[in-house]
Amino acid sequence: VPRVKAGTTRRARHKAVLATTKGHRAARSSRYRVAKESMLHALDYATRHRKLKKRQNRALAITRINAAAREHGLSYSSLINGLKKAEITLDRKSLADLSIRQPSAFAKVVASAKAEL
């Protein structure tokens, strides 16, 4: 194979990696060899945490619904049981939002659940 110089391709490859590491600390955003590792970790974390975000948000909503339900004398488990029996299909995100921003509406939802228990 005849000799092939890198030419301009190496600079282009490196620039592409450095473009993804904008905002990384110290050499991780300026030196290619360190930036490449930083980029690989960042992409890995991003992929993993896109899935984790959904889990964490659901857990937070459940904690909030638990707190709000206990203000009305019910536990989270009893509330969900009552809602299933009342065929109310509000998801945990909506329930948590109601409990913070529309507590009067949440109180009515709890009352419907209590009626079925």
Added chain:
Amino acid sequence: MASKLSHSIGTHTRLWYLIDARHQVVGRLASMVALLLQGKNKPIYHPSVDTGDHVVVINTGHAVLTGSKWDKKLYRHHTGYPGGLKEIVAKQLHQKNPTMILRRAVNGMLPKNLQRKHRMRRLHLYPDSAHSHALNITHQLPGPCPVFKTLSDYSSEEITSFPDIVTRISHL
């Protein structure tokens, strides 16, 4: 339409709770106090923000440990030196400092993160009924354990008018 009209000045402030620990089981009380210190009783709870409240517990000297824990429960720590395992029984620790048992219980029930120190600073324990936070207290909460009345809590009229069960049964 989602709004914050329902939020009052009390929604986002730190409240001050007063709890009487007399006749309350230590572990059960500590569990309840830990939840209040974290703010997990609030629908606005978020782990990144410290939504906890202040908790003042009085009469910690009169809290209850069930079974033979006063004689058998050991509190251990290691000083770091060889052979430096120190053990102290609950009874002796209580005599040394009547707030320590409840403080250690709550400390162990809080999540072990950087907020634990700040939350413990919001826990105010007093061995007797005297406390210096009377101006701050917003709510008084009952403890988790039901407090039963002793004979001295009944008036003499109630005692004399109580139906005489014992002699009636011995009739049969």
